[in-house]
Amino acid sequence: MVVRVATVAFEGIEARPVDVQVQIANGNVMFTLVGLGDKAVAESRERVRAALNASGLALPAKRITVNLAPADLPKEGSHYDLPIAVGIMAAIGAIPADAIQGFTILGELALDGAITEVAGVLPAAIAANARGHGLICPQARGGEAAWASQDMDVLAPRSLIQLANHFKGAQVLSRPSPAIRGAVGLQPDLRDIKGQESAKRALEIAAAGGHNLLMNGPPGAGKSMLAARLPSILPPLTPQELLEVSLIHSVAGQLAGGALTDRRPFRAPHHSASMAALVGGGVHARPGEISLAHQGVLFLDELPEFQPQVLDSLRQPLETGEVAIARANHRIVYPSRFQLVAAMNPCRCGHALDPGFSCSRQPAARCVGQYQARLSGPLLDRIDLMIEVPAVNAADLLLPPPAEGSAEVAARVAAARHIQIARYAALGLPHVSANAAAPGSVIEEAARPDVAGMALLREASERLNLSARGFHRTLKLARTIADLDGASTVGRPHLAEALSYRISNGQALRAA
Numbered sequence: 001m002v003v004r005v006a007t008v009a010f011e012g013i014e015a016r017p018v019d020v021q022v023q024i025a026n027g028n029v030m031f032t033l034v035g036l037g038d039k040a041v042a043e044s045r046e047r048v049r050a051a052l053n054a055s056g057l058a059l060p061a062k063r064i065t066v067n068l069a070p071a072d073l074p075k076e077g078s079h080y081d082l083p084i085a086v087g088i089m090a091a092i093g094a095i096p097a098d099a100i101q102g103f104t105i106l107g108e109l110a111l112d113g114a115i116t117e118v119a120g121v122l123p124a125a126i127a128a129n130a131r132g133h134g135l136i137c138p139q140a141r142g143g144e145a146a147w148a149s150q151d152m153d154v155l156a157p158r159s160l161i162q163l164a165n166h167f168k169g170a171q172v173l174s175r176p177s178p179a180i181r182g183a184v185g186l187q188p189d190l191r192d193i194k195g196q197e198s199a200k201r202a203l204e205i206a207a208a209g210g211h212n213l214l215m216n217g218p219p220g221a222g223k224s225m226l227a228a229r230l231p232s233i234l235p236p237l238t239p240q241e242l243l244e245v246s247l248i249h250s251v252a253g254q255l256a257g258g259a260l261t262d263r264r265p266f267r268a269p270h271h272s273a274s275m276a277a278l279v280g281g282g283v284h285a286r287p288g289e290i291s292l293a294h295q296g297v298l299f300l301d302e303l304p305e306f307q308p309q310v311l312d313s314l315r316q317p318l319e320t321g322e323v324a325i326a327r328a329n330h331r332i333v334y335p336s337r338f339q340l341v342a343a344m345n346p347c348r349c350g351h352a353l354d355p356g357f358s359c360s361r362q363p364a365a366r367c368v369g370q371y372q373a374r375l376s377g378p379l380l381d382r383i384d385l386m387i388e389v390p391a392v393n394a395a396d397l398l399l400p401p402p403a404e405g406s407a408e409v410a411a412r413v414a415a416a417r418h419i420q421i422a423r424y425a426a427l428g429l430p431h432v433s434a435n436a437a438a439p440g441s442v443i444e445e446a447a448r449p450d451v452a453g454m455a456l457l458r459e460a461s462e463r464l465n466l467s468a469r470g471f472h473r474t475l476k477l478a479r480t481i482a483d484l485d486g487a488s489t490v491g492r493p494h495l496a497e498a499l500s501y502r503i504s505n506g507q508a509l510r511a512a
Contacts, residue, residue: 003091006104006133007083008124009075012285012332013247015120015127017104019069020080022087027063033084035068037075038284044078044109048085051109055160057094064088074329076284079118082107082136085160099167103153104128105136113160117141119253122148122246136163143179144250144258181259188229191405195396199226202387202501204409207233208416209480210434211473212318212340212382214303217389219350223343226389227299228266230341232406234297235414236262238433241295244335248294252287265296267338271305279313285325285332290317293338303342304374311379314340318382321437337437340383347371354391384436384473385501416483435480440472447479452492460499474498 003022008015031045049059066084068075083105090097106124107115117140125148128135134153135145142156156176157163165171190200199215203226206213215223237245242262249255249265269278269289280288290298300306317323321337346353348371352364380386417434423446424432432438438446449457461471477498478490487494 001091003087003097005083005087005090005100006128006131007080007106008104008120008127009073010077010120010123010251011330012334013123013251015123016073017127017131018073018075018080020083020087021067021069022084022091023065023067024060024088024091025063025065029061029063031059031064031066033066033068035066035071035075036073037068037080038077040078041068041075041080044081044084047078047081047109047111048088050111051081051085051113051160052088054111054113055164057089057092059088060092077118077120078108079106079120079124081109082115082138085109086136086163089160089164095164095167100136102133103136103155104131104133107136107138109160115139115157115159115163117258120251121145121258122250122255125149125152125154126247128152139176141258142176144246144255144260146176146178147246147260179257179259181256181261188225188232189406190229190232190409191401193222193225193229194399194402195392196222196226196389199387199389200409202385203230204233204413205477205480205484205501206230206339206341206385207409207413208434208484209384209420209476210339210436211384211477211480212436213342213385213387214380214383215341215343215387215389216346217343218354218391219345221389221391223389224299224301227268227297227301227341227343229406230297230299230339231264231266233410233413234264235410235417237264237295241433245295248287248291248334252292254292265293266299267293267296268299268301271300271302273306273310275307275310275313278310279317279323279336280325280334285327285330287334288323290314290323290336290338291334294335296338298338298340300340300342303344304371308374308376312376315378315382339436342383343389344375345371353388381467381469382473384477386503387501412484415486416480419483419486420480435476435483438476440468443472443475443479447475447482447490449475449478449490449495450492453478453490453495456492456495456499460495464499464502466502470502474502477501 005020007018007020009018033045086100086105089095090100108118110116115138117138121137121141121144125135125145129149129152136155137145139156139158145154154175155173166173217223246260267289276282278289280291317336323334323336325332347367352368420435421433478494481494481497482490
């Protein structure tokens with residue numbers, strides 16, 4: 001007799017069905033596990049053996065064979081423990097074999113029989129619901145699984161004994177409720193920042209259109225404070241975006257307590273991060289920081305201190321909104337449509353642009369040039385706004401807090417985003433929610449300047465030597481500024497402001 005238990009294997013954020021086949025037959029006493037599993041899967045034999053013993057069940061003195069089908073699909077992770085144990089329990093009659101039909105099962109076992117949490121419960125629950133199955137998962141992830149469907153059967157036991165008692169009718173497990181993660185403590189607010197009005201304006205434009213932003217300024221000017229407050233003015237995630245973000249975080253095991261939130265992700269990796277940490281990879285091709293920042297913000301502080309190869313690896317994801325991780329036997333694609341916000345000092349010491357400063361090592365111009373040469377031209381071409389953040393003096397700090405905070409700015413950003421969503425939905429692009437994500441062919445029509453603006457754009461393109469990408473990004477930026485103003489047409493003032501942000505080191509274009 002062969003007992004079959006349904007579970008899943010993960011390929012990126014997709015959960016592929018896996019059939020756990022358990023056979024107990026006469027022969028030499030042994031426990032064989034086949035089906036192209038990794039080290040964690042091979043070690044599940046000992047965890048299952050110990051968990052069953054702790055639950056009062058001994059493995060029969062027979063030949064136990066467990067096959068994970070399809071056999072040519074790589075199996076990774078410890079979530080196969082629970083389906084293997086449940087299959088053995090059904091095979092020896094500890095639970096009714098027909099009771100587990102119609103359930104997809106995943107979970108890791110502790111040696112005392114407790115069921116511990118695993119990553120990927122949300123995509124597994126969605127895949128199970130699509131197959132018409134219920135889900136059995138660890139109790140710690142029940143609130144995550146409950147989001148898949150209101151009509152789906154979800155069991156979240158604490159231990160093997162509790163699960164067995166439920167199937168025997170001695171105990172009833174209630175369906176878990178969807179878990180929601182609320183705000184913890186005081187949230188960063190733009191009202192905390194004194195001065196830096198031009199930087200706040202750039203931050204508002206970046207939020208309204210989903211544009212990439214680079215802040216250049218001396219140490220202590222408030223660049224990191226500004227970046228940390230960007231999520232406070234961004235609109236909440238839409239239901240579709242929430243699902244995409246939660247699937248990625250679930251696979252990465254970063255849904256705290258299985259709770260979902262509509263706040264956009266904010267990731268700030270250290271500048272020592274490797275390429276695999278940033279774009280994803282490793283032995284099991286896990287999602288990197290750019291995927292964990294999907295539909296949110298990726299903040300790179302001290303941008304030139306990152307390895308040049310690591311920074312250049314961002315170029316393709318910034319354009320396509322996804323990253324493909326290729327391995328010898330499989331290829332995984334993760335979504336990675338993020339908003340890049342970066343901060344840097346003008347030079348290594350950080351004070352090359354201060355009035356009267358003289359570098360002790362070399363001329364200030366050379367110091368600045370060498371430091372900023374660590375950033376490649378193609379990467380800078382993908383950044384829409386480049387601003388200079390000047391140092392804040394004591395007089396600014398003594399001023400009272402500004403009257404306008406994140407709530408007021410967020411209202412203007414939300415109004416601009418509604419305009420953009422309606423615009424692209426009318427053009428047959430419902431998946432585009434911000435100007436930065438619009439295709440170049442579409443933005444040429446949506447952001448067509450008036451006569452005065454066209455003349456300015458033609459003159460500026462020659463002076464700045466804009467690339468085709470730079471040209472389209474300037475149009476997108478001008479369209480966002482016009483949306484914030486509530487203007488239906490992109491005018492000369494909108495283009496003048498957009499062009500000023502395309503020039504590095506905070507130099508303003510005086511062509512308006």
